[in-house]
Amino acid sequence: MTKINQDETGVTVEYVDSNSPDGAVRTARADWCVCNIPLSVLTQIDINVSKPLKQAMASVPYDTSYKVGLEFKRRFWEEDEWIYGGITYTDLPITQIAYPSQNMFSDGSGVLLGAYGFGATSYKFNALTPQERINVALAYGKHIHPQYPEEFVTGTSVVWHRIPWTLGCYGIWNESRSEQYYDTLCQIDNRIVLALSLIHISEPTRRTPI
Secondary structure, eight states, X not given: OXXXXXXXXXXXXXXXXXXXXXXXXXXXXXXXXXXXOOXXXXXXXXXXXXXXXXXXHTTOOEEOEEEEEEEESXXXXXXXXXXXXXXXXXXXXXXXXXXXXXXXXXXXXXXXXXXXXXXXXXXHHHTSXXXXXXXXXXXXXXXXXXXXXXXXXXXXXXXXXXXTTTSSSEEEEEHHHIIIIIHHHHSOBTTEEEOOOOEEEETTEEEEEO
């Protein structure tokens, strides 16, 4: 997506065709546009909306988050420790370990959410390579589950702040920002409306997931 232009009769969107060998720019036209592009990305796209909406879009910062998934040879948390689903919370940098609630009592390999954190905790993880994030999750996780080194098979990791089509995990809301901009973001701007979902975490903070 490179441009969103609205007029009195409809909305025209310009986009790069990823299936075209030369990366051709194409257009699509419709009466209305329901846009679910995260604000962290949308503010960098050429879009002709009202000044109040542009100001509101630019006023919502996005926080960071990371996850690490770890595959093990067997479901040792069930076999050895009788853990079936749920979460282990920890003050280690990995923040938490989550156990799968599906395929319980089954044989063979299993996958744990080996690390999941937000905000300042995720900054160091953002600076690591995917393999380094896996290594760190293993190094800390073995203090909770000593079976890690022997049972580990492979892993994967993601940090939302470095994904180019999201550039963050969720919008950061406080009472002042919400009062000033949230209603504006929810209103139809001529022929464009933003698709935002809001979950209430705790006062005075709100997060807009993407």
